[in-house]
Amino acid sequence: MKSEVRPEPRLIVALDFPQADAALEFVRHLDPAQCAVKVGFELFVVAGPDLLERLHERGFRVFLDLKFHDIPNTVAAACRAAARTGVWLLNLHASGGLAMMQAAHEAVREVNDTTALLAVTVLTSSDAATLRETGVEREPEAQVRLLGELAIRQAGLEGLVCSAQEATMLRGVLGPQPLLVTPGIRLADSGDDDQKRVMTPERAVAAGASAIVVGRPITRAPDPAAAARDFAARLEGVSAPT
Numbered sequence: 001m002k003s004e005v006r007p008e009p010r011l012i013v014a015l016d017f018p019q020a021d022a023a024l025e026f027v028r029h030l031d032p033a034q035c036a037v038k039v040g041f042e043l044f045v046v047a048g049p050d051l052l053e054r055l056h057e058r059g060f061r062v063f064l065d066l067k068f069h070d071i072p073n074t075v076a077a078a079c080r081a082a083a084r085t086g087v088w089l090l091n092l093h094a095s096g097g098l099a100m101m102q103a104a105h106e107a108v109r110e111v112n113d114t115t116a117l118l119a120v121t122v123l124t125s126s127d128a129a130t131l132r133e134t135g136v137e138r139e140p141e142a143q144v145r146l147l148g149e150l151a152i153r154q155a156g157l158e159g160l161v162c163s164a165q166e167a168t169m170l171r172g173v174l175g176p177q178p179l180l181v182t183p184g185i186r187l188a189d190s191g192d193d194d195q196k197r198v199m200t201p202e203r204a205v206a207a208g209a210s211a212i213v214v215g216r217p218i219t220r221a222p223d224p225a226a227a228a229r230d231f232a233a234r235l236e237g238v239s240a241p242t
Contacts, residue, residue, distance in 0.1 A: 008211075009033075009034065009035055009036055009061070009211065009232075010205060010209075010210070010211050010212065010232075010235045011034065011035040011036070011211070011212060011214065011228070011231050011232050011235060012035065012036045012037065012038050012063050012181070012211050012212065012213045012214070013030060013035050013036070013037050013038065013213075013214055013215070013218050013219070013228060014037075014038040014040065014065075014183075014213055014214065014215035014219070015027070015037050015038060015039055015040075015043055015219070016040065016042070016043070016215050016216070016219060017042075017043055017219075018042060018043070018046065019043075019046060019047070020043070020046065020047035020050075020051045020054075023039075023043055023047070023051065024051075024054060024055075026219065026224065027055065027058060027060065029224045029225040029228065030060075030224075030225070030228055031228070031229075032058060032059035032060045032061070033059075034228065034229070034232045035060075035228055035231075035232060036060060036061040036062065036063060036088060036089075036211070037055060037060045037061075037062055037063070038062075038063040038064075038065050038213055038215075039051065039052065039055070039062060039063070039064055039065065040065045040066070041065075041066060041067075044064070044066060049085050052064065052085045052086075052087060053085070056086060061088035061089075062087045062088055062089075063087070063088060063089035063090075063091075063181070063213075064082055064085070064087040064089065064090050064091075065089075065091060066078075066082070066090075066091070067091055067092060067093055067120050068091070068092040068093070068096075068104065069092060069093035069095065069096045069100075070096070070100070071100070072099045072100045072102075072103035072104070073103065075092055075096065075100050075103065075104045076100075076103040076104050076106065076107040077107070078104075079092065079104040079105075079107050079108050079117065080107035080108065080110060080111055082108075082115075083107070083108045083111035083112055083115040084111050084112075086112070086114070086115070087115055088114070088115065088116065089115070089116050089118055089159075089179075089181065090108065090115055090116070090117055090118065091117070091118040091119065091120055091161055092104055092117070092118075092119060092120065093119070093120050094119035094120060094121055094147035094148070094150060094151045094160075095147065098150055098154055098155055101117075101119060101150070101151055101155035101157060102154075102155050102156070104117060105117050105155055105156055105157055116158035116159055116179055117157050117158055117159075118157065118158065118159045118160055118161050118179065118181060119147065119148075119150075119151035119152075119155070119157050119159075119160050119161070120160075120161045120162075121143070121144040121147045121148055121151075121160055121161065121162045121166070122140050122143050122144050122147070122162070122163070124163045124182075124183045124184035126140065127140060128140055131143060140163075140166070141165075141166055141169060144162055144163070144166045144169070144170070145166075145169060145170070145173060148160050148162065148166075148170050148173065148174060149173065149174070152174050152178050153174070157178075158178065158179055159178045159179025159180060159181060159210065160178060160179070160180055160181070161181050161182075161183065162180060162181075162182060163182060163183075163184055163199070164182040164184065164185065164199035164203065164204035164207055164209050164212070165199060165207075167180050167182060167204065167207040167208035167209050168207045168208050170208065171207075171208035179210045179211070180208055180209050180210050180211075181209070181210060181211050181212075181213060182199070182204050182209040182211070182212050182213065183212075183213040183215075184199065185199060185200070185201050185204055185212045185213065185214050185217075186199075186200065186217060187200060187201075187217060201214070201231055201234045201235055202234050202235070205235055212231075212235070214231055217231070218231065
């Protein structure tokens with residue numbers, strides 16, 4: 001079964017909240033026509049699949065960010081279960097290897113043709129020193145390229161989670177088709193928080209990002225609705241590379 005996932009919207013807001021009630025109260029500030037939302041580890045562990053259903057009922061497309069990494073059968077079963085919830089995006093760690101990614105992708109496609117499976121290349125909180133700590137001597141860009149080619153060309157996944165700093169390189173290597181979802185997005189005058197490889201939203205899309213993930217610059221803004229509109233507006237006039 002071939003995926004029929006659409007890349008829009010370009011803005012994904014990370015719901016980094018400890019409880020479902022807080023997340024659901026927050027999304028009242030957001031327009032589902034303007035952005036999707038991301039549910040990560042903490043919130044999913046607390047709220048479970050019920051939260052995904054409630055977000056879908058409110059019209060939001062959901063990126064379930066659980067970064068699966070285990071033996072192939074285990075990851076395939078988890079991805080199959082996740083795809084049954086109807087999420088838009090789902091991810092795993094490319095470092096889990098080809099067999100794991102292939103098994104997971106087959107499992108997702110058994111369920112539907114609208115959930116995109118993405119591979120995480122190198123976390124945006126990591127740099128060359130972080131990679132060396134785990135025995136990887138390649139520079140981040142080289143490691144991203146290796147894992148990106150493995151995930152897209154060999155495993156057949158729909159896209160990657162990567163730093164915007166590597167988006168141009170990946171477009172050159174992989175072409176225009178794969179979805180490139182980029183965290184580590186900050187405005188020029190904001191701090192990096194715990195991210196190390198960051199970029200502004202406009203530059204990220206111009207570099208080749210299909211969608212950007214934004215958390216604290218929106219969720220902790222004095223006026224989250226205005227902040228979300230500002231990020232979405234910044235992306236409207238930016239052309240992706242051809």
